[in-house]
Amino acid sequence: MHELSIVASLFEILLAKAQENQATKIVGVKLKVGKLSGVVPEFLQTAFDSYKQDTIASAARLEMEEVPLKLRCRKCAAEIEKEDFVLVCPSCSATDLEILEGMELLLDKIDLEI
Amino acid sequence: MAKKEIVVREEILGSNKKVAAEIREKLEAAGVLVVNLLSSPGSGKTTLLERLVETLKPAHHLAVIEGDIETERDAERIRRKGVPAWQITTGGACHLEAKMVGKLLPEIPAGTEFLFIENVGNLVCPAGYDLGENIRCVLLSTPEGDDKPKKYPKAFASADCLIITKSDLVPYLPFDLEKSGNEALDLNPRLRIFVTSALKGSGIAALARYFIESRIHMIQRRRHA
Numbered sequence: 001m002h003e004l005s006i007v008a009s010l011f012e013i014l015l016a017k018a019q020e021n022q023a024t025k026i027v028g029v030k031l032k033v034g035k036l037s038g039v040v041p042e043f044l045q046t047a048f049d050s051y052k053q054d055t056i057a058s059a060a061r062l063e064m065e066e067v068p069l070k071l072r073c074r075k076c077a078a079e080i081e082k083e084d085f086v087l088v089c090p091s092c093s094a095t096d097l098e099i100l101e102g103m104e105l106l107l108d109k110i111d112l113e114i
Numbered sequence: 115m116a117k118k119e120i121v122v123r124e125e126i127l128g129s130n131k132k133v134a135a136e137i138r139e140k141l142e143a144a145g146v147l148v149v150n151l152l153s154s155p156g157s158g159k160t161t162l163l164e165r166l167v168e169t170l171k172p173a174h175h176l177a178v179i180e181g182d183i184e185t186e187r188d189a190e191r192i193r194r195k196g197v198p199a200w201q202i203t204t205g206g207a208c209h210l211e212a213k214m215v216g217k218l219l220p221e222i223p224a225g226t227e228f229l230f231i232e233n234v235g236n237l238v239c240p241a242g243y244d245l246g247e248n249i250r251c252v253l254l255s256t257p258e259g260d261d262k263p264k265k266y267p268k269a270f271a272s273a274d275c276l277i278i279t280k281s282d283l284v285p286y287l288p289f290d291l292e293k294s295g296n297e298a299l300d301l302n303p304r305l306r307i308f309v310t311s312a313l314k315g316s317g318i319a320a321l322a323r324y325f326i327e328s329r330i331h332m333i334q335r336r337r338h339a
Contacts (some may be wrong), residue, residue, distance in 0.1 A: 001210055001234045002207075002209055002238075002239035002242065002243075004206060005209075005211070006127065006242075008252055009127055009129060009130070012129065013122065013126065016121060017120060019120065021120060022115075023118070026144075027117070028119075030140045031126070036267060036268055036271065037242070037268075038238060038239070038241050038242045039242075039266040060239075061338065073171060082266075085267040085271065085300070085301050086300045086301070087300060087301060087302065087303060088300065095299075095303035096296050096303065097303075104125065105125065105126045105127060105242070106123060106124065106125055106126065107122045107123070107124050107125075107126050108121070108123060109115065109119055109120065109121050109122060110119070110120050110122060111118070111119050112116050112117070112119075112120060112157055113115050113116070113117055113118075114115070114116045114117070
């Protein structure tokens with residue numbers, strides 16, 4: 001349950017970007033949430049909704065896109081999308097896999113009213 | 115009133131990562147190897163640290179940071195072994211963050227070779243926070259069960275080393291050492307695995323040697339860089 005502290009970090013960036021752009025309101029926030037980011041989207045939503053009160057984001061909509069786990073085999077160069085976390089290449093059985101996507105927790109876009 | 119969409123593509127925890135990178139750089143340059151210990155509560159982090167301190171202290175300079183929600187108890191246990199220890203009480207927060215460690219850096223005595231950070235007992239939240247460590251260890255105690263790695267994939271996937279603790283209980287438990295090791299290796303084939311019993315003292319010397327060798331590699335890598 002570290003979603004509230006993630007939301008606090010998110011708001012640091014949001015408010016700084018809003019100020020940079022001289023925005024009066026933040027109306028939309030889009031995140032990319034990796035499947036292996038360790039974050040529960042429902043908890044993030046609840047934390048966001050409680051944190052946004054009395055800020056310029058009080059009416060903001062939070063959109064989260066789940067990013068699946070994407071790997072590349074360092075041996076046979078195959079790119080793999082996986083539902084589980086078994087890090088074995090399905091084409092050549094090598095275990096030397098690079099994680100390309102699925103760990104991230106990104107602030108992708110912000111919709112502002114200027 | 116104009117609407118504007120701005121593309122940010124920034125990591126939400128980017129500021130934690132930045133502080134962690136600064137800590138790593140500063141401590142590496144000073145020859146300090148930083149070890150972050152993660153596990154669920156009660157898996158034996160502090161007891162393992164006590165044994166490690168006893169093994170390493172005669173020849174090495176150590177420091178310990180203890181993370182807990184409340185109380186100074188763990189830091190006191192380490193101080194009783196004659197090693198400087200600081201307690202971070204998070205007051206409810208379920209993990210340590212890099213800036214909490216950063217605040218303590220001025221206190222770390224010159225000449226320290228190893229800094230152990232015991233994270234708040236939790237297998238979920240601490241996994242997302244780099245503290246500036248060189249080695250992340252995840253502990254799995256035998257009473258917790260051998261099926262934990264795949265239930266908590268991020269902790270095991272992000273670790274460098276798995277320490278199985280309380281191995282003296284294996285004869286009394288349905289815990290399969292090989293199964294737990296294989297589950298963890300599926301998630302993270304590069305994981306180093308140590309089987310330890312703080313009660314019997316087994317596996318502690320091998321673990322201490324791993325930290326000593328890792329520090330030597332760290333220093334050599336910097337020299338050649």
